[in-house]
Amino acid sequence: MQSSDTTKYIIHSKVNADGVIERPDIVGAIFGQTEGLLGSDLDLRDLQKTGRIGRIEVIVNTKGGKTRGNIHIPSSLDRIETSILAASLETIDRVGPCTAKIEVSQIEDVRATKRKHIIDRAKYILTDMFDENLPESQEIAEEVRQSVRIEEMQYYGKNKIPCGPNVLDSDAIVVVEGRADVLNLLRYGIKNTICVGGTNVPPEVAELTKKKTVTAFTDGDRGGKLIIKELLQVADIDYVARAPDGKSVEDLVQREIVRSLRQKVPVEQAIDAYSIEGESSGKTPATAKKGRLPRVAKRKERVVKPDVSRTASKTKDLAEPKERKESRHRPERRQSPARRSYPPEASRFKKHSEDLTGTLGARLLDNEDKVISETPVRDLVNALKESEENIKSVVFDGVITQRILDIASSRGIENLVGVKRGNITKNPTSVKVYTAQGA
Structure with missing residues (x-):
């Protein structure tokens, strides 16, 4: 037997x-x-x-x-x-x-078969049995971690505005909505944050934005849009980042925070999206720049502060050339559709480009220039990575960056049509790049 x-x-x-x-x-x-x-x-x-x-x-x-x-x-x-x-x-x-x-x-x-049973059973033991008997030490560690986050929080100005410890030393800051948002970013090591406490932006924060490279990071709801509108009028911001639709910054995990900050858009595009262009904010290029410290000088001062360098490295992608900061105060930032010119070989994309003007949207086209799908510019990178369609051309109301160009090359996309070119160091020969002003 x-x-x-x-x-x-x-x-x-x-x-x-x-x-x-x-x-x-x-x-x-x-x-x-x-x-x-x-x-x-x-x-x-x-x-x-x-x-x-x-x-x-x-x-x-x-x-x-x-x-x-x-x-x-x-x-x-x-x-x-x-x-x-x-x-x-x-x-x-x-x-x-x-x-x-x-x-x-x-x-x-x-x-x-036995090994499969062992794996399945081990998964159940790990996810269910350990969760049901949460060790007390984990509760203690979480309590200590929470207290450290609260201790790291500081306050700015006479109104005691909650902020991270590196707001004054860093030349790039992140403006969020409330105290809970500052705490959540502190949890993941982002210490150059300050909150506005709602739609009534404190004067201290508005003044501070004139001296820094600023990213406005708000919730993915209507309240977040209202705060961005006010910041565009009373403060001096450079980029706009949004949490995923329906989510708050205080509830995001580290992966979602990093993704949202990487998908920030320049303020020029945000001005068009939120219909702020032409509204008077009481600022002129001269007054907006008043008090802004020279960027080079600030970086030299920060060299002698070793505990600030880590935060600066995490926020270095927020830095921006001085010329872009000035460009949004000019009366005309973008050409109207009627004044745009195209090289002859890109004329077939003209109607798509004009339809998208001012929408901050993108169209993915097939080999017959028919629309496969549309997506916001801020979601374009993910759309290109996740799409299973045979995309041949992309037309969008935004800046053609090196990242988008690399993804297009890897996906076999043949044409990229945008408003203007960003800082492109490598241009694959398999992708043709066109802008409104010419190739």
Whole structure:
């Protein structure tokens, strides 16, 4: 009798007979017709006596004068011997008085099945049993971590505005909505944050934005849009970042925070999106720049402050050339559709480009320049990565960056049409780049 503890493989086979047969007939045929076929080392009777072959299981079903069934033979032999034994079953051509055919359908590795069970059970133990008995030490660690975050928080100005410890020293800051947002960013090591406490932006924050490179980071709801509108009118910001739709900054995890900040858009695009262009904010290019410290000078001062350098490295992507800061105070930042010019080979994209003007949207086109889908510019990178369509051209109301160009090249996209070119250092020959002012 085969012990289940030593079984390595199970031979699964099917039997078909032209007549009525029963289990003993099939077992007898297996032993009788394989006897002496493979020599004494692989004789089924000897193998079963020594426990290397287990009890042969047969399940048969008779219908309409024909018999169908399944045969299962446990084996503790190695893979080669088990394969030879399985092949010998297919030499059986009669069972009892009937012609029959046996065909091997599968060799099951019992150890692989056990390993799968172990993995599934371990997953359950890890996710359910440990959660039900949360160690007290974890609760203590979380409480200590929370207290450290609160201790790191500082306050700015006479109104005691909550902020991170590096707001004054860093030349780039992140403006968020409330105290909870500052705490959440502190949790992930972003210490150059300050909040506005709602739609009524404090004068201290508005004045501070004139001296820094500023990213406004708000919730993905209507309140976040209102705060951006006010900041665009009373403060001096450079970039706009939004949490995913329906989510608050205080609820985001580190991955979502990093993604949102990387997808920030220049303030020029935000002005068009939030219909702020032309509204008077009481600022002119001269007054907006008043009090702004030279960027180079500020960086030199920060060299002697080692504990600030880590935060500066995390926010270095917020820095921006001085010329862009000045450009949004000019009366005309973008050409109107009627004044845009295209090279002859890009004229077929002109209608798509004009339709998208001022929308901060993007269109993904097929090889016949038909629209596959539309997406906001801030989601364009993810849309290109996740789309399974055969995209050949992309037309969007935004800046063509090196990142978008690299993704387009990897996806086999042939044409990129945007408002203007960003800082592109590598231009793949497989992608043609066009802008409103020319290629």
